[in-house]
Amino acid sequence: MTSSLNRTPLYDRHEELGARMVEFGGWEMPVYYVGINEEHRAVRARAGIFDVSHMGQLEVTGSGAEGLLRKALASDIDRLDEGQAQYSFLLNEKGGIIDDLIVYRLPDKTWLLVVNAGNIKADFEHLKAFKHRGAVVTDISAETAMIALQGPVTLDLLADVWQKKTPAPDTIKPFTIVERMVAGVPCRVARTGYTGEIGVEIMCAADRAGDLWDGILAHREHGVVPSGLGARDTLRLEMGYPLHGHDIDAKTTPIEANLGRFVHLGREFVGSTVLDKQVAKGVKRQLVGIQLLDRAIPREGYAILKDGVKIGTITSGTLSPSVDRGIGLGYISPVHAAPGTTLQVDIRGRERDAEVVPLPFYKKES
Amino acid sequence: MAEESYPADLRYHRDHDWVRADGDEAIFGITWHAQDALGEVVYFEPPAVGSHVDADSSYGSLESVKAVSDVIAPLGGTVTAVNDKAVESPELVNEDPYDQGWLIRVKLDDPSLVETLLDAAAYQGLL
Numbered sequence: 001m002t003s004s005l006n007r008t009p010l011y012d013r014h015e016e017l018g019a020r021m022v023e024f025g026g027w028e029m030p031v032y033y034v035g036i037n038e039e040h041r042a043v044r045a046r047a048g049i050f051d052v053s054h055m056g057q058l059e060v061t062g063s064g065a066e067g068l069l070r071k072a073l074a075s076d077i078d079r080l081d082e083g084q085a086q087y088s089f090l091l092n093e094k095g096g097i098i099d100d101l102i103v104y105r106l107p108d109k110t111w112l113l114v115v116n117a118g119n120i121k122a123d124f125e126h127l128k129a130f131k132h133r134g135a136v137v138t139d140i141s142a143e144t145a146m147i148a149l150q151g152p153v154t155l156d157l158l159a160d161v162w163q164k165k166t167p168a169p170d171t172i173k174p175f176t177i178v179e180r181m182v183a184g185v186p187c188r189v190a191r192t193g194y195t196g197e198i199g200v201e202i203m204c205a206a207d208r209a210g211d212l213w214d215g216i217l218a219h220r221e222h223g224v225v226p227s228g229l230g231a232r233d234t235l236r237l238e239m240g241y242p243l244h245g246h247d248i249d250a251k252t253t254p255i256e257a258n259l260g261r262f263v264h265l266g267r268e269f270v271g272s273t274v275l276d277k278q279v280a281k282g283v284k285r286q287l288v289g290i291q292l293l294d295r296a297i298p299r300e301g302y303a304i305l306k307d308g309v310k311i312g313t314i315t316s317g318t319l320s321p322s323v324d325r326g327i328g329l330g331y332i333s334p335v336h337a338a339p340g341t342t343l344q345v346d347i348r349g350r351e352r353d354a355e356v357v358p359l360p361f362y363k364k365e366s
Numbered sequence: 367m368a369e370e371s372y373p374a375d376l377r378y379h380r381d382h383d384w385v386r387a388d389g390d391e392a393i394f395g396i397t398w399h400a401q402d403a404l405g406e407v408v409y410f411e412p413p414a415v416g417s418h419v420d421a422d423s424s425y426g427s428l429e430s431v432k433a434v435s436d437v438i439a440p441l442g443g444t445v446t447a448v449n450d451k452a453v454e455s456p457e458l459v460n461e462d463p464y465d466q467g468w469l470i471r472v473k474l475d476d477p478s479l480v481e482t483l484l485d486a487a488a489y490q491g492l493l
């Protein structure tokens with residue numbers, strides 16, 4: 001590891017827990033503590049606690065904040081009441097995804113954007129470049145930490161560390177955010193996540209992150225386990241959630257990425273003309289879920305074939321711990337994109353049978 | 367996961383493979399260090415029985431959730447058996463890398479080359 005990598009305020013906790021550390025988006029992060037599969041299964045069955053402090057937080061304030069976000073974001077922020085959140089995108093003029101993010105409408109005319117670790121600087125510069133009057137963009141990433149608690153026991157566990165005399169954690173609706181004391185630490189608690197499970201993402205001051213982490217892990221009786229980026233990746237991939245820099249980037253649009261439902265068209269925003277055109281005329285390629293029929297794992301960069309002809313490329317792939325199949329995302333022509341279509345993936349020189357499947361790959365039994 | 371160890375009765379290849387030789391018969395596997403670096407093994411793709419493996423070349427692959435790794439043959443020979451248990455339960459490579467987690471059995475082209483491989487101390491010196 002080189003010393004130029006950033007470390008989160010929880011780095012010492014990860015070391016003490018014996019985590020295997022890797023570089024991710026310029027950060028030295030735990031990929032797993034015990035093992036990816038075990039942590040993945042713990043999140044699906046009970047709960048996992050993740051350090052996601054590497055993610056960026058940008059605050060947008062001032063009288064021009066809304067005006068800036070109406071132009072810069074592909075979702076319609078006017079649909080948000082105070083305390084509500086949306087999944088959204090920063091697009092370039094060609095409709096390409098500079099970053100995907102969650103926008104939160106906070107009290108006091110403050111907006112919070114939670115962005116990908118590797119894109120913090122690019123997003124900040126992009127927003128500043130609008131030079132929108134009255135809009136102040138502040139990068140608060142360095143002063144803040146974020147912990148994700150994800151899994152079916154999340155709200156029960158949270159109740160044990162919850163601020164007294166406030167509505168219980170289970171009153172927080174999905175895609176909303178509240179300010180609460182959690183384990184004695186002032187926090188912003190959002191019902192959001194990247195795993196497909198019930199869960200929260202909890203933001204606090206960087207220097208209180210250790211107290212929050214320890215406070216939650218003091219309640220191991222709920223079955224919560226520290227979980228790394230490895231499980232975070234397999235969990236999100238089972239849900240078909242894209243990862244920026246892999247499944248989506250500045251050269252792909254939300255329409256191509258099959259994320260059109262998060263975009264609110266009929267408004268003018270950066271990239272909207274391209275998206276309007278793609279919706280009207282169709283796209284040349286489309287992100288689909290691909291599940292292997294053979295015992296094999298698709299990986300990023302592997303060719304997708306139909307009758308021996310390359311029709312696309314895998315952008316993310318793994319063995320799904322829940323489905324016990326090789327799964328992947330990739331772009332192919334809409335001609336081949338219907339679920340049930342059989343195709344092949346070139347796995348190190350061998351053509352393996354696969355099929356297009358509807359997303360998510362994993363559906364919770366209810 | 368197994369405890370870290372490098373048995374003294376084995377010979378080692380710098381690419382983190384071990385050999386248990388008995389005359390011109392030998393068993394190949396990967397070291398504790400290799401399985402630890404790979405993480406939980408989820409697939410073992412073995413060579414065909416009867417095929418020839420070349421020294422210092424890949425004879426199969428091991429995959430963890432995160433990565434694929436070629437397995438390198440420490441010596442040349444003809445594959446006489448594949449550990450089907452490791453194919454069915456690849457986690458054996460993590461749990462017991464030197465015994466139940468063996469990968470293939472070969473008939474060596476030149477058993478005298480076993481002596482050119484590293485002993486446990488020399489291999490550990492590389493780690």
